[in-house]
Amino acid sequence: MACGEFSLIARYFDRVRSSRLDVDTGIGDDCALLNIPDKQTLAISTDTLVSGIHFLPDIDPADLAYKALAVNLSDLAAMGADPAWLTLALTLPTVDEPWLQAFSDSLFDQLNYYDMQLIGGDTTRGPLSMTLGIHGFVPVGRALKRSGAKPGDWICVTGTPGDSAAGLAILQDRLKVKSADDARYLTQRHLRPTPRILHGQALRDLASSAIDLSDGLISDLGHILKASRCGARLDLNAMPYSDAMQRHVDPEQALRWALSGGEDYELCFTVPELNRGAMDVAVGHLGIPVTCIGQISAEVEGLHFQRDGKNITLDWKGYDHFDSL
Amino acid sequence: MACGEFSLIARYFDRVRSSRLDVDTGIGDDCALLNIPDKQTLAISTDTLVSGIHFLPDIDPADLAYKALAVNLSDLAAMGADPAWLTLALTLPTVDEPWLQAFSDSLFDQLNYYDMQLIGGDTTRGPLSMTLGIHGFVPVGRALKRSGAKPGDWICVTGTPGDSAAGLAILQDRLKVKSADDARYLTQRHLRPTPRILHGQALRDLASSAIDLSDGLISDLGHILKASRCGARLDLNAMPYSDAMQRHVDPEQALRWALSGGEDYELCFTVPELNRGAMDVAVGHLGIPVTCIGQISAEVEGLHFQRDGKNITLDWKGYDHFDSL
Structure with a gap:
């Protein structure tokens, strides 16, 4: 010492x-x-x-x-x-x-x-x-590992991913937000992210896998898919955005930040269809939206995106945040 | 990650x-x-x-x-x-x-x-x-804390403290040792100190307190005395030295390194008189000398030194090693 x-x-x-x-x-x-x-x-x-x-x-x-x-x-x-x-x-x-x-x-x-x-x-x-x-x-035996996702399981996220990246952009003068309240909300999501401890505990017997969003949804969900040896489809229309994000950021940039912005520290988890109702009840009183944004699939490899019911390809992915380590 | x-x-x-x-x-x-x-x-x-x-x-x-x-x-x-x-x-x-x-x-x-x-x-x-x-x-209940030393307990050390400081002095060209074997022994004590895991385990039910020597005997034994709220007398004539140290370092410098050189990672521990025989047996087969160098006392505060049966004062103490943090 x-x-x-x-x-x-x-x-x-x-x-x-x-x-x-x-x-x-x-x-x-x-x-x-x-x-x-x-x-x-x-x-x-x-x-x-x-x-x-x-x-x-x-x-x-x-x-x-x-x-x-x-x-x-x-x-x-x-x-x-x-x-x-x-x-x-x-x-x-x-x-x-x-x-x-x-x-x-x-x-x-x-x-x-x-x-x-x-x-x-x-x-x-x-x-x-x-x-x-x-x-x-x-x-014992109730930890939420990355390796438990099964085909058919729903893919859900807590909160509104992307806010942290928007907050960082404000701090670095890359994004101008005229509303002081909205600017404060977004920067606080970057500076003071909330660890979703209560959600993790509520999901113990309901979710089949979980990870926290440190590097961005694409990267972190990718760890679940790799550990669980399965693929997934994401419905981009279902992505949840905060009011502040919707008011000040164009939809394409908001999507990019939501998928690869990083440092949100929201949870991404999978839940079997059988548990979905119980999950909605378990997390419903915690005050933070939980949104299902896709489904685990045995038919595809890796991560696939759909918008308006059609398969699309994103010409970017990976990391777009302060630190990629 | x-x-x-x-x-x-x-x-x-x-x-x-x-x-x-x-x-x-x-x-x-x-x-x-x-x-x-x-x-x-x-x-x-x-x-x-x-x-x-x-x-x-x-x-x-x-x-x-x-x-x-x-x-x-x-x-x-x-x-x-x-x-x-x-x-x-x-x-x-x-x-x-x-x-x-x-x-x-x-x-x-x-x-x-x-x-x-x-x-x-x-x-x-x-x-x-x-x-x-x-x-x-x-x-449970058998850890060797710093706070268990009692008046009358013997103060013992494993190995030969000071060797690490001598080894560092060789590496930094502050000490010349002509014998290649002795130079190698001392530098290895600095570069590759042996954690005394087996000694620690053998002492579980026998020692009343223990600490490892990272900052030097004066400093580290001081932590035991402070935690146990007692003083101690050390007999400097009893300090153990390696053959290499005795061959190449003058006695005053050897004593200084033994008491405040640091980074030896030997154990210093206290053992009640009642357990001393059992302790000798328990550590006897581990191949490393264990030496009693003093005794815990209720009559003195802090650390006191004796040489040839007389109280002496050392005009130096504390830290004399590469890093004091």
Whole structure:
């Protein structure tokens, strides 16, 4: 662990401790010691964010802490897991106390909101970057894997993908939005995406597969298709758009962002026809639209698009966002 | 996870999979899914290594992978834990395939040796650094915490602390050692320290506290004293030195390196008088000397030194190694 001036940093992260009963020993020994509840599987995900690659060097530290955690929580959501513990390895070029105060305040706001505990990590000097390790639980056998999609299953998304890319375009002056409310909505979707934890949990026994939208629908749904060894047809007429997107972005650009914009952190999942009614009920009270946009198929390979009932080819695909890693 | 050229990197780390029965899902989904054996506590530790801070930029990638894992394993050893899983977040400026081949070969050699599995991580572009998250098990209630030392307990160390600092001095041309064998022994103690996993396990029911020597004996034993709220006396005449150290380093410098050199990754632990005989038997067959160098005391605060039966004051302490973070 840290010593010298970098022990200062540790103070910012050791000041708030939740009282999770599953944490035997948190920060302050060689390892954290943790107890897993009975009949629960441990879910672990790791993400690194590097300045200039995953975020702009002058990002508000509160936004950075929010997004770093949200991105990791989104991975738990995509497995249907309950958040539990975080490790944070933070590398900083200098000890900037106002920056650390804002960053750690925002981080602990989120940790407390999700009843999570910071159980350890590392603080080192170096180019600004961080690696978060997130740990959660999912009841044994009920995780939402990528490999469970079957022909006939419906393909659904939460929320309105593409908003994050539009928000980034506003931040980078590539998109002008005159309505301050709409501009704020879209930029917040980029800066403060909502991990769909509750949707993931509600879908545990209903969805056949799930993934979160980090790289864009085409790329991420592609991972489900590859893992499940099947193809899919998407109905582009069914794609859901936010009001702000519809008001300020032409339909072709909106579609492009929805399909390949990335960083939405919505869930894309598949649901068998038999479970579709139950799914509608389970997610209906969560306040976020869930839209079926296509169907898994045994007859096609890869991803196919339909518009107005006809097959079409898109002459673009893949990545169109800030960072493609 | 990675896309584009950085998906190349993932290939180097997805090529070898152990068949640990506790891994339900490893690399390739939103999260890894893991099952914890009955009556075991999970031990987690995180370490970041940054180029130019924790290692020289031109370090042999095989040595780097070895040391990155050994440093983390040493934290498990200090808790008496059995190694199980690793997450690796690797940030690289470019895709250098020979470097990746050597790094990953060395990493998997070690993972296989310890029957560990790489369960996930992240590969990103940026300044060379890495964060490892290591996960192990320890039977419930039997972890070796820092806080258990009691007055009267003996203070012991494995191996011969100081060798790593001497090895670094050789690598940096600050120490000349004419014997090639001795030079090789000392530099290997720096480049390839041995995590004392077996010692940690053998000490589970015998030691009252333990820590690994990353920052040097004075600093690390200080953590035990602080957590256990007691003081200690060290008998400097009892300090163990390697033959190579005794042959090539003057006694005062050897003592300084032994007490504050750092990066030895030996264990320092305390053992009650009642368990000392059992401890000698338990660690006796492990091939590494274990030496009692002092005693926990209720009569003093902090760390006190004795030589030839007299109290002495050292006019230096703290850190004297490559990196003090």
